[in-house]
Amino acid sequence: xxxxxxxxxxxxxxVVGGGVMGCSTALPLARAGLKVAVFDRRGLGLEASGRNxxxxxxxxxxxxxxxxxxxxxxxWMSSKDWLGADIGAHTKPGMIVAYNQTEAEALERLVTDxxxxxxxxxxxxxxxxxxKEPQLSSGITLAAYSEVDGHGESNRTGQVFNIALDQAxxxxxxxxxxxxxxxxxxxxxxxxxxxxxxxxxxxLAGGAWLEGMASWLGFSLTVQYxxxxxxxxxxxxxxxxxxxxxxxxxLTLKQATNGTIVIGGGWQGHGDLENGAWHIEPEAVxxxxxxxxxxxxxxxxxxxVRTWLGLEAVLPDYLPAVGAVPDVEGAYVIGCCRGGxxxxxxxxxxxxxxxxxxxxxLPIFDPGRKIDAxxxxxxxxxxxxx
Amino acid sequence: xxxxxxxIVIGAGPAGISAAITASQHGLKVTLIDEAPIAGGxxxxxxxxxxxxxxxxxxxQDLDDGNSLRDSLSKSxxxxxxxxVVWAVAPGFEVRAVSDSKEIKxxxxxxxxxxxxxERILPFPGWTTPGVIGLAASTNLLKSQQILPSREPVxxxxxxxxxxxxxxxxxxxxxxxxxxxxxxxxxxxxxxxxLFAAPALLIRGLIWRARIFKARITVLHRHHVARVYGDDKxxxxxxxxxxxxxxxxxxxxxxxxxxxxxxxxxxxIPSLEITRLLKAKHVFRAERGGWxxxxxxxxxxxxxxxxxxxxxxGISGAKTAALSGTIAxxxxxxxxxxxxxxxxxxxxxxxxxxxxxxxxxxxxxxxLMSIRSGLLEGLTPETIVCRCEDITxxxxxDAVNAGAADCNEVKAWTRGGMGPCQxxxxxxxxxxxxxxxxxxxxxxxxFTARVPLRPCTIDALAPVCSYDDxxxxxxxxVATAIxxxxxxxxxxxxx
Numbered sequence: 011x012x013x014x015x016x017x018x019x020x021x022x023x024x025v026v027g028g029g030v031m032g033c034s035t036a037l038p039l040a041r042a043g044l045k046v047a048v049f050d051r052r053g054l055g056l057e058a059s060g061r062n063x064x065x066x067x068x069x070x071x072x073x074x075x076x077x078x079x080x081x082x083x084x085x086w087m088s089s090k091d092w093l094g095a096d097i098g099a100h101t102k103p104g105m106i107v108a109y110n111q112t113e114a115e116a117l118e119r120l121v122t123d124x125x126x127x128x129x130x131x132x133x134x135x136x137x138x139x140x141x142k143e144p145q146l147s148s149g150i151t152l153a154a155y156s157e158v159d160g161h162g163e164s165n166r167t168g169q170v171f172n173i174a175l176d177q178a179x180x181x182x183x184x185x186x187x188x189x190x191x192x193x194x195x196x197x198x199x200x201x202x203x204x205x206x207x208x209x210x211x212x213x214l215a216g217g218a219w220l221e222g223m224a225s226w227l228g229f230s231l232t233v234q235y236x237x238x239x240x241x242x243x244x245x246x247x248x249x250x251x252x253x254x255x256x257x258x259x260x261l262t263l264k265q266a267t268n269g270t271i272v273i274g275g276g277w278q279g280h281g282d283l284e285n286g287a288w289h290i291e292p293e294a295v296x297x298x299x300x301x302x303x304x305x306x307x308x309x310x311x312x313x314x315v316r317t318w319l320g321l322e323a324v325l326p327d328y329l330p331a332v333g334a335v336p337d338v339e340g341a342y343v344i345g346c347c348r349g350g351x352x353x354x355x356x357x358x359x360x361x362x363x364x365x366x367x368x369x370x371x372l373p374i375f376d377p378g379r380k381i382d383a384x385x386x387x388x389x390x391x392x393x394x395x396x
Numbered sequence: 397x398x399x400x401x402x403x404i405v406i407g408a409g410p411a412g413i414s415a416a417i418t419a420s421q422h423g424l425k426v427t428l429i430d431e432a433p434i435a436g437g438x439x440x441x442x443x444x445x446x447x448x449x450x451x452x453x454x455x456x457q458d459l460d461d462g463n464s465l466r467d468s469l470s471k472s473x474x475x476x477x478x479x480x481v482v483w484a485v486a487p488g489f490e491v492r493a494v495s496d497s498k499e500i501k502x503x504x505x506x507x508x509x510x511x512x513x514x515e516r517i518l519p520f521p522g523w524t525t526p527g528v529i530g531l532a533a534s535t536n537l538l539k540s541q542q543i544l545p546s547r548e549p550v551x552x553x554x555x556x557x558x559x560x561x562x563x564x565x566x567x568x569x570x571x572x573x574x575x576x577x578x579x580x581x582x583x584x585x586x587x588x589x590x591l592f593a594a595p596a597l598l599i600r601g602l603i604w605r606a607r608i609f610k611a612r613i614t615v616l617h618r619h620h621v622a623r624v625y626g627d628d629k630x631x632x633x634x635x636x637x638x639x640x641x642x643x644x645x646x647x648x649x650x651x652x653x654x655x656x657x658x659x660x661x662x663x664x665i666p667s668l669e670i671t672r673l674l675k676a677k678h679v680f681r682a683e684r685g686g687w688x689x690x691x692x693x694x695x696x697x698x699x700x701x702x703x704x705x706x707x708x709x710g711i712s713g714a715k716t717a718a719l720s721g722t723i724a725x726x727x728x729x730x731x732x733x734x735x736x737x738x739x740x741x742x743x744x745x746x747x748x749x750x751x752x753x754x755x756x757x758x759x760x761x762x763x764l765m766s767i768r769s770g771l772l773e774g775l776t777p778e779t780i781v782c783r784c785e786d787i788t789x790x791x792x793x794d795a796v797n798a799g800a801a802d803c804n805e806v807k808a809w810t811r812g813g814m815g816p817c818q819x820x821x822x823x824x825x826x827x828x829x830x831x832x833x834x835x836x837x838x839x840x841x842x843f844t845a846r847v848p849l850r851p852c853t854i855d856a857l858a859p860v861c862s863y864d865d866x867x868x869x870x871x872x873x874v875a876t877a878i879x880x881x882x883x884x885x886x887x888x889x890x891x
Binding site: 052072119120149165168173176184277289291297299300304309311316317318328 | 802811815870
């Protein structure tokens with residue numbers, strides 16, 4: 011079998027990247043009767059989609075994404091209906107705490123803004139916060155509280171989509187590395203390490219790898235990524251009832267259904283897309299844990315059993331790319347969304363509606379828009395001095 | 397607290413002690429770090445210092461060898477950190493460890509990993525019943541605490557440890573009910589020529605066999621545990637005949653034996669958490685214990701400045717371990733510019749030839765312990781594979797049948813290998829199950845190594861500090877620098 015000539019088949023639409031974005035786009039398209047292929051270099055849902063902490067918090071999303079986040083939250087809660095499998099999503103109240111006046115003022119602004127965009131969040135006193143979450147430390151100046159929050163078992167994303175896509179008749183090419191795509195004016199040739207697929211339309215859904223994928227089609231997209239660290243403890247009796255965060259976003263903490271406590275917040279590990287070499291920054295683990303025990307002192311006696319890294323890809327304006335690739339007929343892109351796992355099913359179904367020329371329930375995000383914001387220094391290079 | 401060193405050696409067994417002593421003799425500033433209270437590793441595991449070991453009057457070669465290593469260590473300039481659990485290792489190199497709830501940071505340009513082995517226990521129905529204990533775990537009990545794991549156990553599995561443990565139990569006045577060896581007598585006989593490379597060890601093995609014969613203990617070759625009976629304690633053990641690959645032979649009769657204890661182990665596997673964490677290249681060599689780091693003749697890995705010595709570089713026994721440690725220490729000294737090439741060559745050549753000779757014996761022992769995939773044929777869908785997360789063989793098979801095509805995919809889908817042991821126990825089993833589907837162990841891969849290398853309390857890792865102090869750290873500055881503007885008021889207010 012020669013990978014340079016072997017045909018993998020002809021498809022109506024090919025999705026490159028088997029994360030939550032690509033799979034959520036592929037599923038409605040396959041169900042609409044299109045011949046769909048999904049490619050992934052590894053298995054489905056193994057990168058950011060399977061490594062994020064599974065939070066479904068609409069209140070920490072950007073204002074332009076609050077409606078999408080609420081829709082995403084509802085989709086995960088009802089995943090059995092549309093995906094055919096329960097992803098273990100549970101509703102839990104969400105809480106964000108502020109420990110000083112500056113943080114409290116920022117929290118007030120956040121709540122005012124999110125409520126104006128359809129979220130239901132209330133501001134509560136520190137005393138009230140402790141009533142809702144008795145294990146919280148004292149010293150809270152102000153807290154934001156929302157009933158619409160929760161989390162799911164994101165590690166199972168690949169499994170549930172694998173089964174659903176298979177049943178919908180899509181062809182899944184996992185462990186198949188797409189090396190380039192050629193635009194043949196009317197169709198695309200997808201060159202992989204296993205052969206060539208031919209497709210009328212193409213969806214690029216490569217997460218942190220989107221910039222490189224877009225360049226195959228001559229489209230320039232500035233993708234930034236963070237190397238987020240996550241931490242999980244051993245199982246414990248119920249200790250934390252809410253999905254917790256601190257105002258600046260550097261702590262997220264919740265207790266999963268199995269009793270483990272998942273701690274994150276965007277503390278940075280190391281590595282880069284070119285060379286890999288991903289590794290944990292031990293000092294960031296220590297600081298993340300210091301913040302966690304500051305907020306919930308009781309967790310001090312729990313053992314940490316695992317930490318891991320996941321890439322969070324964003325565009326410089328922190329809004330996603332969902333829509334058509336400018337000037338390339340039949341090519342689309344989806345990805346780079348903060349909180350992408352939570353919002354993914356919503357964005358995927360919107361892009362599928364867009365491709366199928368159906369009416370859109372919510373706005374999508376033109377990948378060709380002019381982005382003024384300055385990109386941040388890549389996490390890898392920003393932390394080189396450490 | 398940060399300790400700057402020229403060289404850090406992780407693991408104070410024969411390999412680690414030899415490596416540290418050699419490097420220290422050539423002028424390197426060395427720290428040797430280990431989680432045990434006394435140096436010696438597993439093979440030379442010592443009784444608590446205040447004890448007088450009872451050797452029943454007979455000479456104990458392991459104890460003497462261990463004491464002689466410990467003696468040289470105490471006379472050296474090496475900083476020896478005992479009771480320190482390494483929880484993280486980062487490139488460059490940074491080693492983080494906890495002890496008595498204190499967290500320390502060590503840095504060095506060179507790192508020698510001598511992390512030894514982990515016991516491989518393949519599951520069978522009933523293997524999580526209280527009363528089932530590991531074979532290597534039993535030797536630890538016997539060596540360090542002089543405690544009999546059981547007076548009348550069934551001993552099952554593969555490799556020389558079967559006979560070592562049976563012998564130790566007989567010496568202490570117990571009597572194993574039966575020994576079930578996965579290997580055949582023929583496997584042992586064909587090994588003999590290679591075993592002559594270490595006559596002392598061969599003679600010791602023969603004495604064990606003679607004593608077991610004299611005690612009239614049933615030895616069943618080519619037998620594996622079919623099932624353990626009993627709910628909250630072992631009541632009886634069913635043994636089944638198997639072929640050379642470990643596959644059950646259903647036409648032959650199983651044997652049920654009454655006993656309250658089963659000691660079982662299927663060989664040793666190199667402990668590779670650290671080399672995997674540092675992304676060194678690894679190769680699969682079943683006869684050396686499975687996955688091993690790719691090493692050159694000087695114990696160097698594919699990562700610059702990272703060396704591996706001892707059994708974690710491939711199962712080969714204590715004698716090879718010590719010699720490979722000496723070579724790693726020598727190479728690290730040369731790479732640090734402490735010795736000339738002439739001195740290096742003069743010291744390397746004789747050590748290398750001794751190591752190569754010792755390796756012939758050790759490799760043969762490793763081969764006797766290598767995995768036989770048929771041993772998993774007796775699993776039922778209800779058999780637990782990952783005992784930390786309670787994941788069954790049926791759940792693993794569902795994931796594999798639904799398309800999970802490597803170990804990490806199975807881990808993500810099922811949570812198998814995500815618990816406190818980090819897959820040290822179930823990793824081999826899951827890899828073998830995936831291999832049946834995808835063809836070879838290379839394709840099945842291995843679980844990505846994760847920090848912490850051992851579970852550690854939050855209290856030990858992250859001492860209490862003030863809210864402001866959390867933000868006064870370089871890592872906090874990196875994390876805040878890339879937050880969206882709306883989240884960073886706190887940081888801005890600090891300016």
